[in-house]
Amino acid sequence: MTAFTAILLRDLRLAYAGGRAWLPLVFFLLVATLFPFAVGPDGPLLARTGGGALWMAALLAALLPIDRLIAPDREAGVLDQHAVRGISEETVALAKIAAHWLSFGPPLMLAALPAAALLRLEGATLVRLELGLAIGTPGLAALALTTAALTAGLSGAGALAGLLMLPLAVPVLIFGAGALGDDGMGALKLLAAASLLLLAIAPFATGAAIRAGRS
Amino acid sequence: MHIFANPARFLAIARPLTPWLGWGGALLVAVAAVSGLFLTPPDYLQGDSVRIMYIHVPSAWLGMAGWTGIAAASLFQLVWRHPLAAVAGQAIAVPGALFSAICLVTGSIWGRPTWGTWWQWDGRLTSMLVLFFLYLGYIALARASDDRTGANPIAAIFGLVGAINIPIIHYSVLWWRTLHQGQSITLSGSTIDASILWPLPIALLGFTMVFGAIVLMRMRTILARNKIEARLKRMAEA
Numbered sequence: 001m002t003a004f005t006a007i008l009l010r011d012l013r014l015a016y017a018g019g020r021a022w023l024p025l026v027f028f029l030l031v032a033t034l035f036p037f038a039v040g041p042d043g044p045l046l047a048r049t050g051g052g053a054l055w056m057a058a059l060l061a062a063l064l065p066i067d068r069l070i071a072p073d074r075e076a077g078v079l080d081q082h083a084v085r086g087i088s089e090e091t092v093a094l095a096k097i098a099a100h101w102l103s104f105g106p107p108l109m110l111a112a113l114p115a116a117a118l119l120r121l122e123g124a125t126l127v128r129l130e131l132g133l134a135i136g137t138p139g140l141a142a143l144a145l146t147t148a149a150l151t152a153g154l155s156g157a158g159a160l161a162g163l164l165m166l167p168l169a170v171p172v173l174i175f176g177a178g179a180l181g182d183d184g185m186g187a188l189k190l191l192a193a194a195s196l197l198l199l200a201i202a203p204f205a206t207g208a209a210i211r212a213g214r215s
Numbered sequence: 216m217h218i219f220a221n222p223a224r225f226l227a228i229a230r231p232l233t234p235w236l237g238w239g240g241a242l243l244v245a246v247a248a249v250s251g252l253f254l255t256p257p258d259y260l261q262g263d264s265v266r267i268m269y270i271h272v273p274s275a276w277l278g279m280a281g282w283t284g285i286a287a288a289s290l291f292q293l294v295w296r297h298p299l300a301a302v303a304g305q306a307i308a309v310p311g312a313l314f315s316a317i318c319l320v321t322g323s324i325w326g327r328p329t330w331g332t333w334w335q336w337d338g339r340l341t342s343m344l345v346l347f348f349l350y351l352g353y354i355a356l357a358r359a360s361d362d363r364t365g366a367n368p369i370a371a372i373f374g375l376v377g378a379i380n381i382p383i384i385h386y387s388v389l390w391w392r393t394l395h396q397g398q399s400i401t402l403s404g405s406t407i408d409a410s411i412l413w414p415l416p417i418a419l420l421g422f423t424m425v426f427g428a429i430v431l432m433r434m435r436t437i438l439a440r441n442k443i444e445a446r447l448k449r450m451a452e453a
Contacts, residue, residue, distance in 0.1 A: 167348040
């Protein structure tokens with residue numbers, strides 16, 4: 001088993017067995033429940049704005065697990081052990097991004113089904129939302145890892161993570177919500193571009209931040 | 216650049232340069248303000264509100280140039296381990312955020328009479344707002360670390376990642392043709408009439424010199440603070 005798959009499987013096991021993969025999902029559904037209370041339970045209005053509200057909820061749910069992604073491994077010395085074994089920080093970062101996406105993206109897409117029912121989304125909108133989430137969540141996961149590595153070990157890491165991650169997630173939100181419309185194919189391609197860009201940068205930024213956190 | 220690795224050598228240049236930049240810039244800004252307010256004719260369409268340009272354009276330029284400077288300093292810090300680069304990045308962040316805020320506020324005031332709205336979710340406006348939040352994130356990140364000397368490269372990594380936004384701001388008027396006007400001034404010339412345009416370069420140069428003076432002053436402050444902390448540490452150990 002290579003180092004990549006070992007780290008991936010370990011993180012996945014921790015996420016699912018430890019139960020922390022479910023927390024963002026419950027949060028996501030809770031926001032979807034709160035939204036009708038805030039704007040009123042008017043069916044057509046919910047159907048029109050609900051898709052965007054779910055994207056907002058997904059973005060906020062992506063913030064939740066950030067303080068558990070890097071900081072515990074850093075404090076327990078797991079990251080140092082990887083370095084001693086000669087595994088590059090970029091490999092560790094990529095494996096952790098993949099593991100985080102697997103514990104965050106697909107469950108979120110599942111949770112979007114009941115959430116869409118709560119917000120009375122139409123079938124076509126739901127399909128575009130699921131497509132957008134499938135394309136956008138890898139980028140969000142990559143951004144979450146970068147933010148986690150940057151804020152690991154700092155005081156007030158939680159609030160800081162929000163301040164760092166949300167501005168950089170703006171393109172994902174814009175194109176993700178833009179893809180919900182009837183002519184959403186163009187926005188979907190741009191969403192894929194934003195997501196791929198984040199995925200391409202994240203392993204190097206995360207790796208550099210892990211190294212920097214060691215000094 | 217490594218001549219300046221020695222802070223004493225940097226300070227020998229920065230100390231006399233600061234008043235020249237600061238007072239010279241203030242003078243140029245005053246000249247631009249007087250000529251922009253009293254000597255240029257009002258625009259045939261926008262009337263007197265066009266005069267906001269003499270503040271709006273320089274602050275927009277400095278907001279973007281500030282982050283470009285942070286990105287360059289971050290690169291110098293991460294790749295060449297230049298000791299002054301981290302100091303420079305931290306010194307640029309606060310005035311950069313300030314000028315981005317000025318750009319957003321003046322743009323909003325300008326937009327009210329000309330576009331009929333304080334705010335529009337236009338590509339240029341949105342990406343500038345994102346830049347402002349990135350500045351706040353960078354400042355918070357640089358302050359959050361225990362190590363106040365600025366040697367920690369964490370903020371530098373964020374400075375490099377956030378630099379993606381700069382080309383987005385620059386090309387936003389080409390990619391999304393919504394409300395904000397396109398480029399009026401290009402290398403080949405300007406679509407603004409010369410009678411209105413001429414104070415703008417003076418204002419640009421003046422504000423840039425003031426910006427440079429603020430950055431130098433902040434760099435000297437950070438260097439002095441590092442020196443004090445190092446001395447206190449030595450005294451505590453002795």
